[in-house]
Amino acid sequence: MSRDEKEYPRPDKFDPSRWLDDKKPLDPRAFVFGYGRRICPGLHIAQSGIWIVIASVLSTFNIKKRKNSLGEDITPPLEFQPTLAR
Numbered sequence: 001m002s003r004d005e006k007e008y009p010r011p012d013k014f015d016p017s018r019w020l021d022d023k024k025p026l027d028p029r030a031f032v033f034g035y036g037r038r039i040c041p042g043l044h045i046a047q048s049g050i051w052i053v054i055a056s057v058l059s060t061f062n063i064k065k066r067k068n069s070l071g072e073d074i075t076p077p078l079e080f081q082p083t084l085a086r
Contacts, residue, residue, distance in 0.1 A: 002031075008026075
């Protein structure tokens with residue numbers, strides 16, 4: 001469902017701008033946990049758990065860029081390196 005080209009143009013491309021259009025695609029939260037009698041029984045636990053973890057990390061840690069010896073921000077390279085499970 002999340003790979004349907006009619007609902008998600010270029011589904012393999014990371015494109016946050018697709019959510020800015022007036023015609024928004026289907027919300028994946030509507031179908032990733034199943035439907036009707038086959039819905040995941042842990043749906044609410046999973047959604048609440050993710051929210052609590054993210055809120056805890058953001059409230060506990062000071063997340064910012066590291067600085068070099070001159071006091072300038074170090075921007076990490078934005079590269080994706082896939083790992084192969086053996």
